[in-house]
Amino acid sequence: MGLSAVLAVGLAFALDARFAEPPARVHPVAMFGRLIAPLDRDWRTPTLVGAAIALFFPLAAGFVAASTIFVISTPLLAALIAGLWLFSTTSRSMLVSLARDVLAAIDADDPTVRSHIRGLVGRDTTNLSPGELRSGAVESAAENLADGLVAPLLAFALGVQVSLAAGVAGAVWVKAVNTLDSMLGYPDKPHGTASARLDDAVMWLPARASALLLALAAGNLRALSVARRWAHAPPSPNSGWPMATLAAATNAQLRKPDTYTLNPEASLPSSERATRGVRIVNVACVLAFFLAGVIAWF
Template sequence: MSGPVCLILAMALDAALGEPRWLWSRLPHPAELMGRAVGWLDQRLNRGPGLRLRGLLALAILMAGAGGLGWLLAQLGPVVEILCAAILLAQRSLVEHVGAVADGLRRGLPGGRQAVAMIVSRDTADMDAPRIARSAIESAAENLSDGVIAPAFWFLLGGLPGILIYKAVNTADSMIGYRTPRHEAFGWASARMDDLLNLVPARLTALLIGLSHGRLPWAAIRRDARRHRSPNAGWPEAAMARVLDVALAGPRSYDGQMRELAWVNGRARREIDAAEIDAAVSCLWRSWLAGLLLVLAMALL
């Protein structure tokens, strides 16, 4: 069975079932296992001199382990490949988490704040409705790239080893790829590798968002993306801001400190609410469908 056909079935399975609670309440999720591996490497190697070199070694161990495990699983046949790929995609769970913010916000600010705190790392306690909505939409755009398009892309290029390596690196970046005193040196290699692996998928995600809505102001998307603090996250975020006609990013608070970040599509609407989050959920599905059709075209060819 070809890679594109396996991916189509995996995408359909993930979209239909998501992450069944009955299963993952009994077994550790692969993301949890990857997190444990990153934590173990952090505890064992993040000490002493030469932290950048130690971080590079940790990344090499993680990637080799993920790639080797992927190769072993792939030997069990296409059914195992499809099931594993479906588990490592996150379309359904992303839609559910973003949709929960809209539902919570319709009940009131406390409900919206509680729901958005599940998907963002910024301070949420004092958020008003527009900030809650912007946070949810930004998370939707970024995680469409990181959790759906990028894993699918690397599965197409490298099969199960490819998608597992990508997920392992992405997990490492989310845990140790921060410019903190503990991780700035040790997590440098993981952060840069994550940037590299997301370089093409982030721009592909922006393309799928635009094409699925019949709006692709690429020059404006590129301009806003380059103002983002991340070399990749700004692309899907800028594309979603354009198709929804909303302003995203801007000032936000982390650990009690307000950061004056640049606006994305800053001249568009800023007073947004649950309705715009609903539109973002619709955008997630339309972009997913565009990606599915692209893979289907590859399978037919």
């Protein structure tokens, strides 16, 4: 079991490094999103329907993924299938390359950067300064480390303590929960409240584990204790931890106008500090894969 799980983690890492993402037409997350999209509408009983969506669809996705492992009798083939599922639920190369591209466009004063960065941040970028744009890119990289990589890897590593199928089911379930939150979890969508609350609960541990990984990647464990001062400034109960830790590790202010300010006594990130922030996130991603393999082995 341990060897199969490690092979799955290694394959997911290698595929991510080579291809970044599966093709959109066959990407399980994209397919899940297309399945959910028709449900994003007004309902007569939004609370009840929203709870049913939040409970049923992630469980169904996890069951489908686990079923592909159940029917395989060859351990090596099962490990390869598990690696493909893990690859589809995690993202390192895309996350890092997108953040780097945005930072490069800011430095080049590219007039299209304000539209490109909207793929990373959910805020009005029209009047943001270069420092605020860099802040948005760095914040997004830190936050997406938690939900785009650490959460599914952690679920897989813990699940394989039971079985390879359970590990795959856990990773897919977590990714489905996060996808529902990103699609439905907004204040103006009452049918998404249950998805948002479930995501808050699921992300509690991955967000804090991500903060630890960022501190390790920066070689600055003190950043964790410093981050406690600002970790609860963002409205999310979880995203503040990795963002505040990266703000402390880079000694840069990270700010979303009219919402929160992390490390307020520092300056907004310069090009060098923003680049270092993304580099720290990338190292933390690699550490996450490595530690997931170690946990899975034991």
